[in-house]
Amino acid sequence: MGKIKKLSLFMMLMLLVAVLVVGCGQSQPAEQAQGEGEAAAEEINIGVNYELTGPVATYGTNTKNGILLAFEEINAKGGVLDGKKINPIVLDNGSKKEEAMSVAAKLIDVNKVVALLGPATTGNTLAAIPVATDNKIPLLTTSATAPDITVDASTQKVREYVFRNCFTDPPQGIAGANFAYNTLGARKAAIFFDNTNDYSKGLYQVFKDEFTKLGGKVVAEESFLEGDQDFRPGLTRFINAGVDMVYVPAYYEQVGKIVNQARELGLNVPMVGADGWDSPELANFAGGAENLKDTYFTNHYSSNDPSPKVQDFVNAYKEKYGAEPDSFAALGYDAAYLLADAINRAGKAEPEAIRQALEDTKEFDGVTGKMSYDEWHNPVKEIAIIAMVDGKQTLKEKIKP
Numbered sequence: 001m002g003k004i005k006k007l008s009l010f011m012m013l014m015l016l017v018a019v020l021v022v023g024c025g026q027s028q029p030a031e032q033a034q035g036e037g038e039a040a041a042e043e044i045n046i047g048v049n050y051e052l053t054g055p056v057a058t059y060g061t062n063t064k065n066g067i068l069l070a071f072e073e074i075n076a077k078g079g080v081l082d083g084k085k086i087n088p089i090v091l092d093n094g095s096k097k098e099e100a101m102s103v104a105a106k107l108i109d110v111n112k113v114v115a116l117l118g119p120a121t122t123g124n125t126l127a128a129i130p131v132a133t134d135n136k137i138p139l140l141t142t143s144a145t146a147p148d149i150t151v152d153a154s155t156q157k158v159r160e161y162v163f164r165n166c167f168t169d170p171p172q173g174i175a176g177a178n179f180a181y182n183t184l185g186a187r188k189a190a191i192f193f194d195n196t197n198d199y200s201k202g203l204y205q206v207f208k209d210e211f212t213k214l215g216g217k218v219v220a221e222e223s224f225l226e227g228d229q230d231f232r233p234g235l236t237r238f239i240n241a242g243v244d245m246v247y248v249p250a251y252y253e254q255v256g257k258i259v260n261q262a263r264e265l266g267l268n269v270p271m272v273g274a275d276g277w278d279s280p281e282l283a284n285f286a287g288g289a290e291n292l293k294d295t296y297f298t299n300h301y302s303s304n305d306p307s308p309k310v311q312d313f314v315n316a317y318k319e320k321y322g323a324e325p326d327s328f329a330a331l332g333y334d335a336a337y338l339l340a341d342a343i344n345r346a347g348k349a350e351p352e353a354i355r356q357a358l359e360d361t362k363e364f365d366g367v368t369g370k371m372s373y374d375e376w377h378n379p380v381k382e383i384a385i386i387a388m389v390d391g392k393q394t395l396k397e398k399i400k401p
Contacts, residue, residue: 048068062325065321066334068336069321095121120328136352139163161355164378173274176273189243195224219241245272246269263287268294277299295387296396300369305395
């Protein structure tokens with residue numbers, strides 16, 4: 001543990017406990033090239049810290065799959081830096097903040113990684129950031145969308161070692177409001193958000209501000225708590241308010257239950273959300289594909305985008321995993337290629353050089369679109385609007401930044 005710097009006493013205790021747990025109990029995927037210790041000299045260790053179990057396991061698992069597919073392709077083509085192989089070391093954070101922190105620490109201190117990929121969610125990423133920052137290891141998250149991931153809320157300064165290849169919450173909220181007002185013709189909106197989740201609360205506020213600015217009215221709003229199961233009282237109030245659409249910025253399990261109960265109550269207005277909807281389990285929680293009729297969400301890509309780059313990825317992913325890749329898989333795939341590209345541009349597999357190369361990224365061409373980094377380490381890229389048709393995602397339109 002000697003190289004973990006400046007951690008508080010609490011963090012050190014959590015680290016000690018979690019390293020013991022990780023070392024003894026956490027499973028590591030078969031795809032992992034090398035699980036413990038330092039890789040051979042010709043290999044470059046990359047940490048993969050994701051939610052492989054727990055309530056958002058589909059996010060982490062699919063992202064991990066995309067990452068491993070990309071690194072497999074990169075290594076098959078000769079690796080990076082004229083022949084060095086990338087060695088992804090995969091650990092499960094269990095969808096828990098304290099484990100996300102301790103996994104990051106283990107990857108840095110024990111596995112000697114030069115960069116970290118993940119976690120997936122905002123809360124878990126925020127827990128891992130202090131460890132990465134104190135040890136000056138670049139951390140690239142694929143799907144943590146809250147603004148304070150890359151910007152320290154207390155100082156309003158960019159977090160020097162933190163990057164993401166997903167867009168942030170505000171553009172999603174703005175795009176969702178514009179789609180609701182201009183495309184769906186909604187004028188009387190309701191918002192149903194998770195009051196225990198920063199991601200959900202942030203999107204709620206941005207959507208409300210933008211929809212109102214456009215000329216619409218938010219005539220009803222309700223909040224729920226993580227773990228809630230019965231959403232009928234709030235949905236009934238939406239019906240009584242005469243709403244013509246509902247915005248639900250939340251994660252797929254609760255979104256599905258809200259949609260299901262809304263349809264049971266006869267609330268058949270359009271429902272709009274954000275990338276937290278993206279899961280192959282959404283239709284199951286929603287009570288079937290029929291209930292998802294007239295639902296839409298902002299997302300990072302669509303698997304039915306006709307772009308050859310997208311379709312090559314979709315086909316490769318299907319061949320390896322036997323499933324349609326969602327946006328989390330696509331973002332993981334892009335993040336792996338982006339990191340490899342940064343290592344090559346850096347000319348060496350050293351954390352500080354990689355950090356600078358990531359910061360200098362311009363026009364990186366990924367499956368989820370071309371991206372460059374702004375001054376806040378956020379990508380400038382397109383947003384996709386997804387329509388659920390017969391339970392399947394269909395690209396409705398793309399919105400340029």
